[in-house]
Amino acid sequence: DTAVSQTPKYLVTQMGNDKSIKCEQNLGHDTMYWYKQDSKKFLKIMFSYNNKELIINETVPNRFSPKSPDKAHLNLHINSLELGDSAVYFCASSHTGAVIYGYTFGSGTRLTVV
Amino acid sequence: QKEVEQNSGPLSVPEGAIASLNCTYSDRGSQSFFWYRQYSGKSPELIMSIYSNGDKEDGRFTAQLNKASQYVSLLIRDSQPSDSATYLCAKGGYSTLTFGKGTMLLVSP
Numbered sequence: 001d002t003a004v005s006q007t008p009k010y011l012v013t014q015m016g017n018d019k020s021i022k023c024e025q026n027l028g029h030d031t032m033y034w035y036k037q038d039s040k041k042f043l044k045i046m047f048s049y050n051n052k053e054l055i056i057n058e059t060v061p062n063r064f065s066p067k068s069p070d071k072a073h074l075n076l077h078i079n080s081l082e083l084g085d086s087a088v089y090f091c092a093s094s095h096t097g098a099v100i101y102g103y104t105f106g107s108g109t110r111l112t113v114v
Numbered sequence: 115q116k117e118v119e120q121n122s123g124p125l126s127v128p129e130g131a132i133a134s135l136n137c138t139y140s141d142r143g144s145q146s147f148f149w150y151r152q153y154s155g156k157s158p159e160l161i162m163s164i165y166s167n168g169d170k171e172d173g174r175f176t177a178q179l180n181k182a183s184q185y186v187s188l189l190i191r192d193s194q195p196s197d198s199a200t201y202l203c204a205k206g207g208y209s210t211l212t213f214g215k216g217t218m219l220l221v222s223p
Contacts, residue, residue, distance in 0.1 A: 105157040
């Protein structure tokens with residue numbers, strides 16, 4: 001009955017590898033997001049999808065590629081991982097109009113690049 | 115100027131006291147504001163939202179909004195050690211929320 005679920009919860013990988021993080025929500029929301037939280041706890045928007053369409057793509061290296069097969073799923077693929085990619089990545093979802101309702105966050109994926 | 119600013123803290127208060135967390139924002143057009151609580155190693159959890167000037171109360175929590183001063187605050191009455199966490203202020207934008215860096219609150223028994 002988890003509302004927004006992410007897998008994996010922890011990911012340790014070597015520099016240069018390619019990895020994916022998956023996110024699924026069962027809330028019936030039509031908008032999904034990826035946020036990156038750095039070591040100083042700053043949450044920064046990376047991508048936003050509404051009904052499978054990319055609507056926000058912040059200044060993020062093109063090694064990061066989101067993909068939304070349907071409005072309940074949003075995945076994040078990262079190519080050629082770098083040390084600076086180490087962070088916690090949060091998926092979130094909302095009804096259109098997050099400005100009114102706020103988000104529901106997933107439990108996060110702690111990515112460590114060694 | 116950062117869009118949403120918070121003092122990183124830590125803010126230390128004794129158990130039973132009132133904790134006051136503050137946030138300022140730069141966009142006068144912002145209409146909605148949120149407070150999230152994040153425990154260490156956990157995801158942010160929405161605790162309050164506020165859209166109109168004035169106070170909004172929910173249990174021990176009171177959110178205050180002053181659009182003229184571009185200022186949002188969160189008061190936690192009768193603070194408990196379980197309230198120790200990082201509190202994130204966020205403002206609503208066109209289609210996303212923009213977060214501050216959060217204030218760490220420590221409530222000592």
